[in-house]
Amino acid sequence: RLQATEARLPVLAEEMxxxxxxxxxxxxxxxxxxxxxxxxxxxxxVEKK
Known part of the structure; x- marks a missing residue:
């Protein structure tokens, strides 16, 4: 579970x-x-899809 959370960090940083x-x-x-x-x-x- 920790690995899954850590894997999401770059995506969250890009969203931020x-x-x-x-x-x-x-x-x-x-x-x-x-x-x-x-x-x-x-x-x-133009909205992103």
């Missing part, structure tokens, strides 16, 4: 990195909207 990148993207989008004075609409994000 992806979440951090997504949160940065959202923050930067908000900053861009504020800089442009609001009303900015980005193109829709």
């Amino acid at each position: 990195s992806l979440l951090m990148l997504d949160s940065r993207r959202v923050i930067q989008s908000i900053q861009l909207m504020k800089s442009l004075g609001g009303g900015y609409q980005a193109a829709p994000v």
Whole structure:
């Protein structure tokens, strides 16, 4: 059971990195909207499958 948990660690680390990148993207989008004075609409994000 410990080996199975340890085997998942790299996957969890990659998922955490992806979440951090997504949160940065959202923050930067908000900053861009504020800089442009609001009303900015980005193109829709394509969902991953």
